[in-house]
Amino acid sequence: MKAAILSVENGDPLAALRGFLRRLLETRMVGMILVPKALPSGAGFVQTLIRDPAMLDDVHPVAPTMPVQSARILSGLTVGDPGERIGAVLKPCELRAAVELTKFLQVKLDHLVTIGVDCPGTYEVEDYARVAGEKGAGDSLWEGMVRGVKTGRLDGQEEEGIALRLACRICENPVPVNADITFGFFGHDPSREIEVIVGERVVGEFEERGIIGLSSEESSERGQVISQLKEERIRKRDEVFGRFRQQTTDLQALMSTFSTCVRCHNCMVACPICYCKECVFRTPTFEHQSNQFVRWADRKGGIQMPTDTLIFHLTRLAHMATSCIGCGLCDSACPSGLPVMTLFRTVAQGVQSLFDYLPGRDPEETPPVATFREDELQVETGAKD
Amino acid sequence: MSEFEPRIVAFLCHWCTYTGADLAGTTRQQYPPNIRIIHLMCSGAVDTIYVLKALIDGADGVLIGGCHPGDCHYQTGNYKARRRVAILKNILSQLGYDPERIWLRWISASEGKLFADTVTQMVEELKQKGPNPIKKMWAL
Numbered sequence A: 001m002k003a004a005i006l007s008v009e010n011g012d013p014l015a016a017l018r019g020f021l022r023r024l025l026e027t028r029m030v031g032m033i034l035v036p037k038a039l040p041s042g043a044g045f046v047q048t049l050i051r052d053p054a055m056l057d058d059v060h061p062v063a064p065t066m067p068v069q070s071a072r073i074l075s076g077l078t079v080g081d082p083g084e085r086i087g088a089v090l091k092p093c094e095l096r097a098a099v100e101l102t103k104f105l106q107v108k109l110d111h112l113v114t115i116g117v118d119c120p121g122t123y124e125v126e127d128y129a130r131v132a133g134e135k136g137a138g139d140s141l142w143e144g145m146v147r148g149v150k151t152g153r154l155d156g157q158e159e160e161g162i163a164l165r166l167a168c169r170i171c172e173n174p175v176p177v178n179a180d181i182t183f184g185f186f187g188h189d190p191s192r193e194i195e196v197i198v199g200e201r202v203v204g205e206f207e208e209r210g211i212i213g214l215s216s217e218e219s220s221e222r223g224q225v226i227s228q229l230k231e232e233r234i235r236k237r238d239e240v241f242g243r244f245r246q247q248t249t250d251l252q253a254l255m256s257t258f259s260t261c262v263r264c265h266n267c268m269v270a271c272p273i274c275y276c277k278e279c280v281f282r283t284p285t286f287e288h289q290s291n292q293f294v295r296w297a298d299r300k301g302g303i304q305m306p307t308d309t310l311i312f313h314l315t316r317l318a319h320m321a322t323s324c325i326g327c328g329l330c331d332s333a334c335p336s337g338l339p340v341m342t343l344f345r346t347v348a349q350g351v352q353s354l355f356d357y358l359p360g361r362d363p364e365e366t367p368p369v370a371t372f373r374e375d376e377l378q379v380e381t382g383a384k385d
Numbered sequence B: 001m002s003e004f005e006p007r008i009v010a011f012l013c014h015w016c017t018y019t020g021a022d023l024a025g026t027t028r029q030q031y032p033p034n035i036r037i038i039h040l041m042c043s044g045a046v047d048t049i050y051v052l053k054a055l056i057d058g059a060d061g062v063l064i065g066g067c068h069p070g071d072c073h074y075q076t077g078n079y080k081a082r083r084r085v086a087i088l089k090n091i092l093s094q095l096g097y098d099p100e101r102i103w104l105r106w107i108s109a110s111e112g113k114l115f116a117d118t119v120t121q122m123v124e125e126l127k128q129k130g131p132n133p134i135k136k137m138w139a140l
């Protein structure tokens, strides 16, 4: 791992980042770049696959919204051979999701140079569109974020009538893990400088191509701001988890919280981790015989229709909570505003700690659902320990 | 009022526990009739959704039977089942549902008596616990 300071001219960090991405294309470090780009309407951003350096003009590597999870996009882009390496600009949760998907053979890292960004957080797509559209305040939100990363105070944007998504407010991993290239903002004043950290996998090539002189060690200011931010986020996270646990005393209470779930399955579609190619909820498993419904209604006096709300959430938890990376796109996708992320992250904390597993940490690790140890969990089979 | 009789749905693997259950029958081991057996090729084929579905449909307990470690006909199906069951039970207990309604047991083809004893014991414990609370929920 080596680092360098990218100096920013005219107080414009975006210009510096665009210039850096242009170098990656021009030196053939990558053949194309996947990066968020401002929509012409100004209402938001969209991931864009760019080959022509001229198209980099209004890209926004730290876009303050996340309409889709790029790990999903990378799955389509890298499972076949794209022919050339893709530089993928990813938020930390997108990178962790991509690493998880490599373990399910749905993303291939060989075809990628991952470019992670220190993440100041994201707004709901519709909140950003409203504020940017009505007040033309998109730029001031961005300026607020730029100011915030120096000290790690990121949540004080309420003056614009907009708050970061809950998932981001409790995100204790706002820093890329093992990215090939990291844009480090924390602890720096991005209107003057940005730290670029280059990982082992590409450092040799990076120097050969002379993309940027790599001299320095990682800066200590960044490390300090990150650990403060993590601490604060963990505190907030545990508050949210604690409230949820208090409220969810039994399955009846869970169902009360989720009583307005309309079974649209949006939370599942938006989730980058739901990895099954054929989801059981899209098979005839839940097409029961008419008389089966009648038997249930008979037995219970009456049943809520459709009948799969509880089993839908519980099954999804059992299948993927071990790999949930906490991006909160399930929350963002839910038309009923249900606390899906809170349910999944709270439960995920329990199952992940069972296996001491942190999803997205290391592509060499095997996800808990795909492996086992011979000498574990004896007590599950009735053994007295 | 008659005593509560728990209903158990059992997922038994073909090579070990199902044969063990069969042996319990042919050797006239006594065990309570509260169990409905579903015959599968391997305990590793038990997806959590089957277990959940049985419980949500009103079973009071679910028994999963597989081969002893090292004896799985498909090498590792039983170890995978053990992880899956552990994950499911962890999730349910976090959500305030008693995970001890789900039992995973290793019972070989020659352990007819162990099968009978296991069912007897499970019925006893479920009687203590009472009916599965999901039975009362109208929202499934």
Ligand code: SF4
Pocket (backbone or CB within 6 Å): A066, A091, A092, A093, A094, A119, A120, A121, A122, A167, A168, A169, A171, A173, A174, A175, A326, A327, A328
């Ligand atoms: S969940 Fe974390 S990494 Fe993902 S967008 Fe929010 S702050 Fe960034």
Ligand code: SF4
Pocket (backbone or CB within 6 Å): A267, A270, A271, A272, A273, A274, A323, A324, A325, A326, A327, A328, A329, A330, A331, A340, A341, A344, A345
């Ligand atoms: S369950 Fe929600 S928070 Fe977890 S990975 Fe899926 S979309 Fe992200």
Ligand code: SF4
Pocket (backbone or CB within 6 Å): A260, A261, A262, A263, A264, A265, A266, A267, A268, A333, A334, A335, A336, A337, A338, A340
């Ligand atoms: S997105 Fe919301 S309403 Fe739709 S299935 Fe998921 S929890 Fe239910």
